[in-house]
Amino acid sequence: MKIGIPREVKTREYRVGMIPSGVEQLRASGHEVYIQKGAGEKSGFDDADYREAGAIVLESAKEIYDQCEMIIKVKEPQPEEYDLLRPAQILFTYLHLAPVPDLTRVLQEKQVIAIAYETLQEENRLPLLDPMSQIAGEVAPLVASYFLSAHTQGSGVLISGATGVAPAKVLIIGSGTVAKSAAKVAAGMGADVLIMGRNRSAMSNLEETLPENISTIYSNRYTLEKILPTVDIVIGAVYITGERAPKLITKEMLSLFKKGSIIVDVSIDQGGCIETSRPTTHEEPVFEMDGVLHYCVANIPGSYPLTSTQALANATVKYAKRIADLGWREAVKQDDAIYSGVNVAGGFVTNAPVAKTHGIAYHELRDIIDQCPLYEVHS
Structure with a gap:
């Protein structure tokens, strides 16, 4: 799988979605990792660190979104990123959709597979929150x-x-x-x-x-x-x-x-x-x-990105690797934790509290999974 790490654009957000050790783990499993130029600098990792770990450094966020099936971020997409999202693209990040109806609507319209760190649960824990x-x-x-x-x-x-x-x-x-x-x-x-x-x-x-x-x-x-x-x-x-x-x-x-x-x-x-x-x-x-x-x-x-980036990335990489290794469909079937993280898929809201908050129809993920579009590979 091609996995992309864009630079965060939220005001004074200095964290990055993956650190070089995570790149190495994904590369060892045969995946390609792309990172936007300068994305890790404020977290203590320069482009050379990522290249050494096997990542490909790209200039723009658009290149990342255009080429990658899974996008790994820290914060929810900002309005200037909405148009970059593509159908059936996996978005793995903090989403916090309950207070953001516009983003929820965009994820539906774009038919993104949106997996939220903050709702992923494992044994009554929230390991990514x-x-x-x-x-x-x-x-x-x-x-x-x-x-x-x-x-x-x-x-x-x-x-x-x-x-x-x-x-x-x-x-x-x-x-x-x-x-x-x-x-x-x-x-x-x-x-x-x-x-x-x-x-x-x-x-x-x-x-x-x-x-x-x-x-x-x-x-x-x-x-x-x-x-x-x-x-x-x-x-x-x-x-x-x-x-x-x-x-x-x-x-x-x-x-x-x-x-x-x-x-x-x-x-x-x-x-x-x-x-x-x-x-x-x-x-x-x-x-x-x-x-x-x-x-x-x-x-x-x-x-405090030097501390918080490492704490977050060390927690998320295990789940990112499982999604990449299995593909998101098989990952949610095999892993209840990843299943619980899916908030929106194929245009459907699959998290009950989010659906209730926005007055949107809720769909159980297992009932609509086969209706979700397949990701189209772009050269």
């Missing part, structure tokens, strides 16, 4: 601490406090990987950390494994409204596989916050768990509403 959830969670307290400073219009509270002065209070909403990672770093910075969730088993595990300056509390609206006036930082860390994130903090609740406090909505990829959140970029990461700063960058790990 977890590495980036860990990094996003670890970064969240760092950026929150920075934007609490007075020169960024924050409250001027130092997250660690000082001798005789109480530390910042951090509320983390959620109890998964993002929450655990955020709590670990926030606690390590000296903050007073409270995790609010509904999964009692997960919260019990967090209490047993995390430092003593972390406590947990069961999530409900009444308790949330009582806590919000006491916190300096809120980290939204809610993820329901494939679905839009529920709006747990409403616009009206902003009046409960301290002025100059900050929200870091890590759930923004799935629409955000704060009603007032909207996607921001690394160029303009925050906005203020009702005296509360909102940090809603949709690609937080993209700022």
